[in-house]
Amino acid sequence: MTTDPNTEPRGGDTDPRDAAPQFVLPLVLRIERTAPPSRTDALETTARAVLTILSDDRSLGEGEWAAAVRDWQDARIRKVVRRARGAEWRRAGALPGITVTGTRPSDPAEVRVFPPVPLDGWPKDLARLQVSGTELAEPEPPAPPAPSVPVLWLNPHLEMSAGKACAQAGHGAQLAWWDLPDAERKAWREAGFPLAARVASPAAWQSLLAGGLPVVQDAGFTEIAPGSATVVADHPALRA
Template sequence: MTSADTSPDTSPGLSSDTGSAPTSPFRHSETDRDAAPQFVLPLVVHIEKAAPPARTDALETAARAVLVLLSDERATAPDGEWTEAVRSWQDARIRKVVRRARGAEWRRAEALPGITLGGPAAEGGAAAAEVRVFPPVPLDGWPKDLARLQVSGTDLDDPEPPPVPDPATPVLWLNPEIAMSAGKAMAQAGHGAQLAWWELDDAARAAWQAAGFPLSVRTPSADHWARLVASGLPVVRDAGYTEIAPGSCTVVADHPALRGPGRA
């Protein structure tokens, strides 16, 4: 699974009419973010050879994991044990890296401070996706049990096409013209979820959290994608560290609370 060390950015004009938080980390200038100490948000996906999870399930679980961490009291309380690390991460480029683990590797990862989303392996077919998210770490300061995990060599597929998403559910739309490994796409979905979270007002955030962060990750048609990019919804623009060209639009975060007149 390829490393997905990327950075989202908002397109010009994502603005006050969406009720965005004034402290959004995506408001920093390029210079400010690059000059700050760099941190990364590690995500580890549990992949056993005999029963890997479905790709879309893994992408959706990774996106929810990011939201759960962002809303966790350990990351939001003034004296939270993860608050300083999350603040330092958000002051720099918003990097996420996805690695895979199986067997003893996964058990060691679970022993480290973090949050696991997902369930046990399903009977037959693909396993239920399981992703553990960890508080941000310095770019060159990974815990050894995470640093040794693989970032390449495994990809994921969907046994069947995912269903059409519920119009009332937030959707993270992937660019249909860009091929990404599962790890890269998981990080991009996490970026999209984070952009939506920061653009929502407090009431919408609370409602989403109370509902358990329902969301879908889907790939639209080319025409639908063009409308989404032009709609004014939050757009993830990749920093170009891995796999794709800098500035590529990878995800549009389509949350019902962010839709307005003329939006797709």
């Protein structure tokens, strides 16, 4: 089972990742006043955005983003989801990055992901965006995911803002990506990273935690207690 290396060290333990320069993966969620995305579509699109930048040629080998991505993954995989609309979104879109669009038929989510930046070195047009208090509605309950689709199961016992939950979904997708064999990674990428994000039932959550799947444990910097299990990444290829 893989756990999220974003977890804060406890009990006086030290971790070499904390000695490395700390980076963050910026993600910007488009939220227009008149056409906000649904919460589930935002979660799923954020997770797909993380997978998209991880697998992009610019992030691999000698690509232009590869050094930043390596430095970020060598430390703690922090992600921050901010929100933008109108001119803010257009300015964010002018910066190097990738925009990923959701799958909802109407008002799909849009998330732009950027190469990692130093923790205190955000580009000006991203640093000014709001980060806290993002809330999104769920117009109708999402359908049960198909058995063949990877699912990011959220902890039913935690309350998280939409922005926080999006970041946790991104962590879960990344842990699944790390654990997959190369052939499964390739297949997932070629299929366009299909996935679902759902809140687990309390009974199912306990079974998921015990199932040997990747588990996200939050560092506790915002909203929830350190070490809280937030997401279990249930990819069919990782099931025991």
